[in-house]
Amino acid sequence: MIDHFSLGVSSLTKARAFYDRALAPLGYEALYEIGGAVAYGPEAPHYIFWIGETRGAAVVPPAGFHVALIAPDRAAVDRFHAEGLAAGGREAGHPGPRPEYGETYYAAFVLDPDGHKIEAVCYRPD
Numbered sequence: 001m002i003d004h005f006s007l008g009v010s011s012l013t014k015a016r017a018f019y020d021r022a023l024a025p026l027g028y029e030a031l032y033e034i035g036g037a038v039a040y041g042p043e044a045p046h047y048i049f050w051i052g053e054t055r056g057a058a059v060v061p062p063a064g065f066h067v068a069l070i071a072p073d074r075a076a077v078d079r080f081h082a083e084g085l086a087a088g089g090r091e092a093g094h095p096g097p098r099p100e101y102g103e104t105y106y107a108a109f110v111l112d113p114d115g116h117k118i119e120a121v122c123y124r125p126d
Helices: 012-026 074-086
Strands: 005-009 027-036 037-042 047-052 067-072 089-095 106-111 117-122
Touching: 005 012, 005 106, 012 027, 012 037, 012 047, 012 067, 012 074, 012 117, 074 106, 074 117
Parallel strands: 005 047, 067 117
Antiparallel strands: 027 037, 037 047, 089 106, 106 117
């Protein structure tokens, strides 16, 4: 249901280093850059996820922002978590089943450098 979304970040360089590495296991890569913003997605020209520096007039998402990104399999969820932490993210939920959300729900959570909660989820059974 998500068409696209964006996050205001304090440092595009720092955020891009984090997202380039953390999103690679999910099959997302930086595809487009314009005016202090970078767009990610599985293919051009439909860019799903944007990050951009906030400079004065830009609106920053409220604290506690959370987004879930679809992972192709459980191994990708595990790699997302590991790469996100290695890239400077903070722990927000180890990879594993979340039966309270669904019978086959498998997810991991990482806080990005600005504190946004990013989730990778796979619905496929192991």
